[in-house]
Amino acid sequence: MAPSAPSINSTMSSRMATARPSSYRHKSEKRGMTYNIMLVGQAGLGRRTFLNTLCERAVIASPEAPNPETANVADPMKFDTYEVAMEEEGTRISLTVIDTPGFGDGLDNTSCFKQLQDYIEAQFDEVLVEESRVKRNRRYRDHRIHVLVYFIAPTGHSLRELDIELIRRLGEYVNIIPVIGRADSFTVEELDAFRANVMRDIVYYKLPVYNFCWDETDSEALVENREIMDHIPFSVVTCDEVFDNEYGSVRIRRYPWGTIEIDDEAQCDFALLRYILLNSHIADLINYTEDMLYENYRTKKLEVGGYGENDEEEDDDEEEQALGASKKQDKSKAAAIADTDGGGDVLGKFDSGFDN
């Protein structure tokens, strides 16, 4: 079944529909779509439990009791990869989650950014090499990071230097979705105030977080996306136990003074975030990574010397003709977006990309 319409967001209408977008770029229904998520954040903000709650199973086991001897020497940052095969109504997703324990936990954390950047670029480089092969491997596994979920500490004030630096450095390589970890330490008013502070910082520092509204052509999706953007950064509380009542199983976190229902949207944004990550916006995130971020990177890498904006578009068009008509249309759409003033963050992405 060939793709009927070249639009990217073909089925983004409502929360009820779980229809998968018609993106057949990731063939091999047997294995499922390749989807790579990276989790970044300091220790204690709930990355691991987030993953377990997201996949509804214990993907990452709790670590053994930390050794007091090594407590004063923080572990260096490492990349732990977990593969989860998820299936729903016949559609499979081959989800790979990369956890980054050790980020920001040491006394001097300046080297963490470079490590992350190197890792992400390495995945891009692999694809670049693979694409340029004479005989391409049909079963090649794409390890590009499609979305980076960044956990902000719930300080209540504003973004910290670490947060700002990370988003700034990595925003041109990967879609960043900021998330408030341990959001159960905020009351409703505090949460709103913190969100406002963070958004103000994002605007002030022109931080390249993922812009849900990057595609302006699909007006239905746009309305929904605008609503979603009001929730950035998403507040996340993770589940401790599952409680069975007459309506089914409820995921909760229990305190002496009350109980949070994780899936209740009035209490935290976990359900919304899960929906975005695993349901509605998979195609968006993947497409943006491939069409924008990766292409930008590729262009920068292949060009020797200065950045000629016009030249680059022509080169891309020529190459795209070889690959397929749909891709060319997407490209021109992207160029159209770049020319308009809408989607300021998208422009920002280009700017930051070229400013290096």
Place this chain on the structure above:
Amino acid sequence: MRSAQNQGSGAIKKKMNGYVGFSNFPNQEHRRSIKRGFNFTLMVVGESGLGKSTLINTLFESKVYPTKETEVETPARTGVEITSVSADIQENGVRLRLSVVDTPGFGDSINNDEAWRPILENIESRFDAYLAQENRVNRSKIVDNRVNAVLYFIRPSGHGLRAIDIEFMKHLHTRVNLIPVIARADTLAGREVETFKARIMADINFHGIQIFKPVSDQFDDPETVADNKAIASKVPFAVVGSEKLVDREDGTKVRGRRYPWGVIEVENEAHNDFVSLRQMLLRTHMEELRDATDVGLYEAYRTQKLLALGHVQDNGVFREFNPRQQLEEEERLHGAKMGKLEAEMAAVFRQKVQEKEGKLKQSEEELHSRHQQMKSVLEKQRLELEEKRARIGTGMQQQNTSIDVVAAAHPGEPVQRMPSKDKKKRGFF
């Protein structure tokens, strides 16, 4: 009342028969303290957003810290600042001059290697200021702004202490009374609090960090002992602060935080350890904290500093000093020194003897070899001479033989020694 005079230790314990009145002394002390008022300096350290200002305001139930206004532009903050806020609080006629020292910027940078240093320097400079005042000629007005306690706020990660926590505590625990608290404890559910506390204490004990804990001594009544034990078991305190009032189910208003899923009450001991912290800090152990600062920490600092400056201790000033003991000590030392000297000299002597022996041996060998040499030379000469003699001897013998032959041929004729080559001629005629 008969009481024996006694100097030094070994005083006789005497129970009073009637009422004299010196048991009224604590009341006098009490009145005096009230008139003078108290002084307490508290320092709060922790990353931004952990609720330090809120907790202070909650502890003292007054707005020591004004609510932070949200700034329009967030300036990038580099390094650690030290700011101080003072408030005069009064309760039941007792005046407290409370100073709170804040450390904004601690732990907020990307590189926090030296975050603890400005704080340590500030604490030590306060000690130095007090030291300078103590040494003044006129000491009537001494202003004491030494830090009596440091509340260190730990992020509620649930795992254990982080590198920055341990680094800070290791550098400061010998200079201040360290009270670690778990901040924003409303994000930890039930068991997580216990596990977290246990891990923190394991880390602290492993690294030998001294934190302030209420201890009971022999004079305390059992109730106080029990209280102290209860408080000590909750260290480090997991606290939540709030200045707002919330309604409970029964309609009463208490300080707390309202969530969509429940209400946490600040003063409910089942919800968090705020009450214990307040009890320890304000109600029972404030004087002990001040005392520990003055007698323990400050004195230790002063001694270190003076020794470093090169002062030497003069023991004669102490009353407990015993001259006989001192003399014995000196004698012992002297004897030890003598012994050492002796040993040294013996060693030197032995060494010299050895050397001399060595030398003599060497010269003996030399002489011996020379003797041998000369002997051999003489021997050679002798042989040579012998040889010569032998040669001469044989030569003479030959000649003798020829003469004999001539003598035999012509007897009676005087033998003329003729050269031997003429022998043959002779023989022919």
